[in-house]
Amino acid sequence: xxxxxxxxxxxxxxxxxxxxxxxxxxxxxxxxxxxxxxDQTKLVTAVSELARNTVEHGGGGSxxxxxxxxxxxxxxxxxxxxxxxxxxxxxxxxxxxxxSRGSLGLGLGGTKRLVNEFDLSSEPGKGTRVTIAxxx
Amino acid sequence: xxxxxxxxxxxxxxVSIQVDMHDRLAMALQDDLTIRVAKERSKGVLxxxxxLDVVDSFIGRMLDNIAAMTRALGTETVVVGMQPAxxxxxxxxxxxxxxxxxxxxxxKGMALLEARMKASVDENDE
Ligand SMILES: Nc1ncnc2c1ncn2[C@@H]1O[C@H](COP(=O)(O)OP(=O)(O)OP(=O)(O)O)[C@@H](O)[C@H]1O
Ligand SMILES: [Mg+2]
Numbered sequence: 362x363x364x365x366x367x368x369x370x371x372x373x374x375x376x377x378x379x380x381x382x383x384x385x386x387x388x389x390x391x392x393x394x395x396x397x398x399x400d401q402t403k404l405v406t407a408v409s410e411l412a413r414n415t416v417e418h419g420g421g422g423s424x425x426x427x428x429x430x431x432x433x434x435x436x437x438x439x440x441x442x443x444x445x446x447x448x449x450x451x452x453x454x455x456x457x458x459x460x461s462r463g464s465l466g467l468g469l470g471g472t473k474r475l476v477n478e479f480d481l482s483s484e485p486g487k488g489t490r491v492t493i494a495x496x497x
Numbered sequence: 498x499x500x501x502x503x504x505x506x507x508x509x510x511x512v513s514i515q516v517d518m519h520d521r522l523a524m525a526l527q528d529d530l531t532i533r534v535a536k537e538r539s540k541g542v543l544x545x546x547x548x549l550d551v552v553d554s555f556i557g558r559m560l561d562n563i564a565a566m567t568r569a570l571g572t573e574t575v576v577v578g579m580q581p582a583x584x585x586x587x588x589x590x591x592x593x594x595x596x597x598x599x600x601x602x603x604x605k606g607m608a609l610l611e612a613r614m615k616a617s618v619d620e621n622d623e
Contacts, residue, residue, distance in 0.1 A: 377522075378519055380520070402582040402583060403585075406552075406586050409555075410554060464554070467590055467592060471591045475586065475589055475590060
């Protein structure tokens, strides 16, 4: 089905402050699409996790935000991209509790549960791209 | 640098997080609070997160660290006022916060700390 992109924005992700900014912009978008408070919170939390991974593991990158309208439903798609070290073992990275830096390791696995669509592609040495979408 | 204020309330310290904290600010709060607990010999810490509309794994870890550090100093931390949408989201995210005391609001959190204080005094009397 054709996804009509009705709005588009690129957010650079290089610092702590950029993560805060990404949360705020996505919150505003979810409000403009009249997401429920719980759905707003889920998407903004997912964004916070992925934006932090982009900054901290990916060495910085960007998030592309797209507001989608396919005439039946509306939603938000986000694509996080970096040219960092990439992920050698995706299955391991997706596992709850796995972290390469002694953190909780909930970011990727948890994020997948918070959204309707989740796609991760990564090539060691080249970078990582994570695409998520949440429909209203 | 901006800071999250820590307010002394009798034997307790109260922190009310009112802004969307960036990660360095959250780390600074963790350190400041630990130092204040030791300095003031506080009997408990209340962290009011009723204004926080997102708790992600980073903030979750910060709350957990604060609870662990204050416990190491002989004090308890209670996190109060979590928004229902946040509670629903962190469960799905997989954050357990199982090492943290929580309460609905500041009054209930205070009552919990007082009960804990009393319990530990009774234990020491035996
Ligand atoms: N953009 C990225 N570039 C390179 N590696 C990544 C990227 N995102 C995630 N990873 C790898 O995947 C692992 C798991 O990520 P996840 O977000 O689940 O956990 P974490 O970031 O280590 O901890 P948490 O998010 O719970 O604080 C990371 O430890 C890291 O090794
Ligand atoms: Mg992460």
